[in-house]
Amino acid sequence: MPEQLDVVVIGGGPGGYNAAIRAGQLGLKSACIDKRGTFGGTCLNIGCIPSKALLYTSELYEEARDKLPKLGIKTTTELDLAGMLAHKTKVVGELTKGVEFLLKKNKSEAIVGEARIAAAGKVEVKLNDGSTLVLETKHIVIATGSDVAPLPGVTIDEERIVSSTGALLLKSVPKRLLVVGAGYIGLEQGSVWRRLGSDVTVVEFLDRITPGLDGEIAKQFQRILTRQGMKFQLSTKVVGAEKKGEALTVTLEPAAGGAQTTIEADIVLVAIGRIPFTGGLGLEKAGVALDRRGRVVTDANFRTNVEGIWAIGDCREGAMLAHKAEDEAVACIENIAGKSGHVNYDAIPAVVYTHPEVASVGKTEEELKAAGVEYKIGKFPFTANARAKTIASTEGFAKVLADAKTDRVLGVHIMGAEAGNLIQEAAFAIEIGAASEDIARTSHAHPTLTEAVRQAAMGVEGWTMQM
Ligand code: FAD
Numbered sequence: 001m002p003e004q005l006d007v008v009v010i011g012g013g014p015g016g017y018n019a020a021i022r023a024g025q026l027g028l029k030s031a032c033i034d035k036r037g038t039f040g041g042t043c044l045n046i047g048c049i050p051s052k053a054l055l056y057t058s059e060l061y062e063e064a065r066d067k068l069p070k071l072g073i074k075t076t077t078e079l080d081l082a083g084m085l086a087h088k089t090k091v092v093g094e095l096t097k098g099v100e101f102l103l104k105k106n107k108s109e110a111i112v113g114e115a116r117i118a119a120a121g122k123v124e125v126k127l128n129d130g131s132t133l134v135l136e137t138k139h140i141v142i143a144t145g146s147d148v149a150p151l152p153g154v155t156i157d158e159e160r161i162v163s164s165t166g167a168l169l170l171k172s173v174p175k176r177l178l179v180v181g182a183g184y185i186g187l188e189q190g191s192v193w194r195r196l197g198s199d200v201t202v203v204e205f206l207d208r209i210t211p212g213l214d215g216e217i218a219k220q221f222q223r224i225l226t227r228q229g230m231k232f233q234l235s236t237k238v239v240g241a242e243k244k245g246e247a248l249t250v251t252l253e254p255a256a257g258g259a260q261t262t263i264e265a266d267i268v269l270v271a272i273g274r275i276p277f278t279g280g281l282g283l284e285k286a287g288v289a290l291d292r293r294g295r296v297v298t299d300a301n302f303r304t305n306v307e308g309i310w311a312i313g314d315c316r317e318g319a320m321l322a323h324k325a326e327d328e329a330v331a332c333i334e335n336i337a338g339k340s341g342h343v344n345y346d347a348i349p350a351v352v353y354t355h356p357e358v359a360s361v362g363k364t365e366e367e368l369k370a371a372g373v374e375y376k377i378g379k380f381p382f383t384a385n386a387r388a389k390t391i392a393s394t395e396g397f398a399k400v401l402a403d404a405k406t407d408r409v410l411g412v413h414i415m416g417a418e419a420g421n422l423i424q425e426a427a428f429a430i431e432i433g434a435a436s437e438d439i440a441r442t443s444h445a446h447p448t449l450t451e452a453v454r455q456a457a458m459g460v461e462g463w464t465m466q467m
C-alpha cells in the first residue's frame with residue numbers, strides 16, 4: 001500500500017468499483033473498500049444481477065410451459081427451483097470475482113472492511129480480524145449506495161416478510177405472495193414468482209403503477225401484467241402484517257384513509273423504495289452535509305461541501321440505477337484528475353425487466369407538459385412489426401417525443417420485447433442531440449424489433465410507413 005493514496009473509494013458497487021477502475025486508468029493510486037466481503041455492491045450481489053438471472057430463467061420456464069406448445073414444440077416442463085437458484089448464485093460468483101480482477105488490473109487495492117472517514121484525507125478501516133487500517137489520501141469518494149426502505153408496521157425478517165434480498169432466496173414457491181409497491185422491484189420480482197406459480201397481489205399506494213414512467217405506458221403495462229395474472233390494489237397502503245400460524249395477515253387501508261381490510265399471504269415482499277446508506281461513516285464529524293432525505297449533498301461535479309470529499313451513486317440524489325452510479329463514477333474521477341467529467345441525466349435510460357420489458361429515456365409526456373414544452377409524438381405498435389410477429393411477442397409499442405420546433409428527440413418510451421436493448425439507440429440520439437428525423441432516416445436492419453423505433457420516429461413527422 002503506498003503511503004499516500006490519491007483516491008480512497010468507500011463502497012465497491014457500480015459507483016465504487018468503476019471509480020477505482022477509472023482512477024487506475026488515469027494513473028491515480030487508489031483503494032476501494034467494501035465491508036460486504038465480495039465486490040460489486042448491491043447490483044452484483046443482491047440486485048441487478050441475481051434478479052435478472054431469475055427473471056431470465058423464470059421467463060424461459062413459463063415460455064417452455066405455455067408458449068412453446070403454441071409454436072409447434074411439444075415439451076414437458078418441470079420446475080427445478082434449486083437449479084434456478086444455483087444458476088443465479090454461479091453468475092453472481094463469477095461477476096463479483098470479475099470485479100476483483102478488474103480492481104487488481106487497474107492497480108486499485110481492494111480492501112474488505114468497514115470504512116469510516118476520520119477527517120478529510122483520512123479513512124479508517126475496521127478489518128475483519130478486528131484490526132484497524134488507516135489510509136491517508138488526497139481524495140475520498142463516498143459510494144456507499146442504498147438500503148431497503150422500511151415500512152412502518154411491517155418488520156422484515158427476510159424469511160416470510162422479505163425485502164428484495166430475501167425474495168431472491170426463497171426456497172419454495174409461495175402460494176400467495178403479497179407485494180408492497182408497484183415499482184421496479186415489486187413488478188420484476190412479482191413477475192418471477194408469478195411465473196413460477198405464485199398467486200401475486202401487488203398493493204400500491206398511488207393510483208398508478210411505476211410512478212415516474214410515461215403514464216400511457218404505465219396504463220397499458222398494468223393491463224398486460226393483469227392479463228398475465230398479477231392482481232393490483234392501487235391507492236392502498238399496507239399498515240401491518242401479522243404472523244398467524246402458517247399464514248400472514250396483512251392489513252390494508254385506502255391511501256386516503258378509511259376502513260381497514262385484511263388479506264392473507266404466505267410471503268410478503270416489501271418493495272417501497274430504497275434509502276441512501278450513509279450510517280456509521282462519520283459524516284457528521286467530518287462535516288459532510290446531507291439533505292433531508294439523508295443523501296450526501298454534492299455539486300454537479302460530485303464535490304461535497306468538504307474539500308477532498310466527493311460522492312456518487314445511490315447515496316446522492318437521482319435515479320438509483322447501476323449505470324447512473326457508473327456514469328457518475330467516471331465523471332467524478334475525471335474531475336479529481338483535473339479533467340471535466342459530466343453526466344447528462346437526460347440520456348440515462350431506465351428499464352423494467354419484466355415481459356414485456358419497459359424502457360425509457362429522456363422526458364415523459366407528463367414532464368414536457370408540466371414544463372410547457374411543445375412536442376410532437378410518433379408511435380408504433382409491435383403488432384405491426386414483422387420481427388415481433390415472428391417471435392410471437394407483439395405486445396406494446398414505441399413512442400418518440402420530439403421538440404415541436406427543432407425536432408430534437410426529447411424522450412423515448414418503449415414497452416415490448418427487448419425494449420431494454422432497443423432504448424439504447426434513443427439514449428444515443430439524446431446524448432448527441434439528434435432529431436427524430438435522424439432516427440427515421442437511419443437504416444434499420446429488417447426484420448428487427450429496432451424497426452418499431454424507426455417507424456415511431458417517422459411518425460413524429462407523420463410518415464410512418466408500415467401501419
Ligand atoms: P451499491 O451497489 O449499493 O454499493 C455500495 C457498497 O458500499 C455496498 O456493497 C456496501 O456494502 C458498501 N458500503 C457501505 N458502507 C460502507 C462502509 N462504511 N465501508 C465499506 N463499505 C461500505 N439498477 C439497474 O441499473 N438495473 C437493474 O436491473 C437493477 N436491478 C436491481 C434489483 C434489485 C433487487 C435492487 C435492490 C437494485 C437494483 N438496481 C438496478 C439498483 C442498483 O443495484 C443500484 O443503483 C446500484 O447498485 C448503486 O450502486 P452504488 O455503487 O451507488 O451502491
Ligand code: NAI
Nearest residue numbers: 181182183184185186204205237238271272273274320351
Ligand atoms: P420504486 O421506487 O421503484 O417503487 C416503489 C413503489 O412503492 C412506488 O410505486 C411507490 O409509490 C410505492 N410505495 C411507497 N410506499 C408505499 C406504501 N407504504 N404502500 C404501498 N406502496 C408504496 O422502489 P423499488 O421497487 O423498491 O426499487 C428501489 C429502486 O431500486 C428503484 O427505484 C430503482 O432505482 C432500483 N431498481 C432498479 C431496477 C431496474 O433498473 N430494472 C430493478 C430493481 C430496482
